[in-house]
Amino acid sequence: MKLFDVYPVNDIIIEKALGSHVWDEKGTEYLDLYGGHAVISIGHTHPHYVKRLTDQLNKVGFYSNSVKMPLQEALAAKLGKISGKEDYQLFLCNSGAEANENALKLASFHNGKKKVIAFRKSFHGRTSLAVAATDNPKIVAPVNETDNVIFLPWEDEAALEQAFQAHEISSVIIEGIQGVGGINVASESFLRKIRSLCDAHNAVYIADAVQCGYGRSGKFFSHDHADVNADIYTMAKGMGNGFPIGGIIISPKIQPSYGMLGTTFGGNHLACAAALAVLEVIEGEQLISNAATVGNYLMEQLRTIPQVKEVRGRGLMIGIELPETLAHVRKELLAKHKIFTGEAKPNVIRLLPSLALTKAHADEFLAAFKAELAK
Ligand SMILES: Cc1ncc(COP(=O)(O)O)c(C=O)c1O
Numbered sequence: 001m002k003l004f005d006v007y008p009v010n011d012i013i014i015e016k017a018l019g020s021h022v023w024d025e026k027g028t029e030y031l032d033l034y035g036g037h038a039v040i041s042i043g044h045t046h047p048h049y050v051k052r053l054t055d056q057l058n059k060v061g062f063y064s065n066s067v068k069m070p071l072q073e074a075l076a077a078k079l080g081k082i083s084g085k086e087d088y089q090l091f092l093c094n095s096g097a098e099a100n101e102n103a104l105k106l107a108s109f110h111n112g113k114k115k116v117i118a119f120r121k122s123f124h125g126r127t128s129l130a131v132a133a134t135d136n137p138k139i140v141a142p143v144n145e146t147d148n149v150i151f152l153p154w155e156d157e158a159a160l161e162q163a164f165q166a167h168e169i170s171s172v173i174i175e176g177i178q179g180v181g182g183i184n185v186a187s188e189s190f191l192r193k194i195r196s197l198c199d200a201h202n203a204v205y206i207a208d209a210v211q212c213g214y215g216r217s218g219k220f221f222s223h224d225h226a227d228v229n230a231d232i233y234t235m236a237k238g239m240g241n242g243f244p245i246g247g248i249i250i251s252p253k254i255q256p257s258y259g260m261l262g263t264t265f266g267g268n269h270l271a272c273a274a275a276l277a278v279l280e281v282i283e284g285e286q287l288i289s290n291a292a293t294v295g296n297y298l299m300e301q302l303r304t305i306p307q308v309k310e311v312r313g314r315g316l317m318i319g320i321e322l323p324e325t326l327a328h329v330r331k332e333l334l335a336k337h338k339i340f341t342g343e344a345k346p347n348v349i350r351l352l353p354s355l356a357l358t359k360a361h362a363d364e365f366l367a368a369f370k371a372e373l374a375k
Helices: 047-059 070-083 096-111 128-132 157-166 188-200 222-226 269-284 287-302 329-335 359-373
Strands: 014-018 021-024 029-032 089-093 115-119 149-152 169-175 204-208 232-235 246-250 310-314 317-321 342-344 348-351
Touching: 029 359, 047 269, 070 089, 070 246, 070 269, 089 096, 096 128, 096 169, 096 204, 096 232, 096 246, 149 157, 157 169, 157 188, 169 188, 188 204, 188 222, 269 287, 287 310, 287 317, 287 359, 329 348, 329 359
Parallel strands: 115 149, 115 169, 169 204, 204 232
Antiparallel strands: 014 021, 021 029, 089 246, 232 246, 310 317, 317 348, 342 348
16 A cells, blocks of 8 residues: 655654654754654653653553543643643643634534634644635635635734624634744734634634644743733644644633533543643743743844844744745755754744754754855
8 A cells, every 4th residue: 555645755764863853764863943843842752751651551541531531630730730721621632623623613612603713824724624714725625615714814903803893703713823824923912902802792712822832932822922811722733742632721711511522532541641741841841931042042043144034933933034045945954964944835944843952952053054054
């Protein structure tokens, strides 16, 4: 059987990984500033994470949501404490798309309304409603098309107000920092405007924190920079440091009922052990403040480089906009300097490293980047 060929891949096989580094089958070392697409939050194969998962696997790896799960309760308590959202409720699933799908659905169950506001350049995943709220017609199949999603220009407060006047809005879904769209940071005033319009119109504010959440921005949720509380936060990527787990946390004003949401795999024992290990490391190693410190340092340094058009981001979610003539630099960083980075079309290099990235790693990248630009 052949693989269904949907991914343009790098010709590299990764055989070993530790911290912010990975190695290929020939033993070549790479600096990983991509983290498998913002997934590696605490560093590859962190010993505490490996031990907690191994211990759990030796006890019980899986049982469904038909029995009591103290691990889920422990995860909810820890997440509440670290995120500062102790009065929220946790529902666990398996991926970012699923988290958004559940959030949009839950919002509609809650207020009985249908229309969703999403923004230009958004990416919310590939399941039916999540993809319908994603601003990329190429990945929306005819069966996913719906007139329930209204796309608005990014940061346009007047358009937002107008949409609330014209439609019965169920929810607004927004990434605090757009990832796939090119690292666009939502302004504090825009997020506050969404909060006040949702309050005024009984709409649900959904913070898509799948990529920008979990400490990456230098605060637990990037929406925290604006000092607003969303009604639902969706999470995935960094949550399990590579173990597939997603989740939503839900404001106390939204009430659950049996059967409203559900999943077979979501919140299983191994997934919870992975997520608990991640939070224990984030807390124990103060990785959120490290993300802020090393991220600020990187951005300050990058802003001094004359060839760079713009540096956007917060914490360790950084976009480096290059002129078209330098579009090849990302490939050279990988081929010549053995540094993995991400991209956003057309010419943005995306840095999404582990939150444990050190200043020395940042300097290694800066030196390689400057050397490439000097050519
Ligand atoms: C902001 C955002 N939301 C949702 C998703 C979808 O997550 P997943 O691929 O786990 O379904 C992504 C994935 O890149 C994302 O960046």
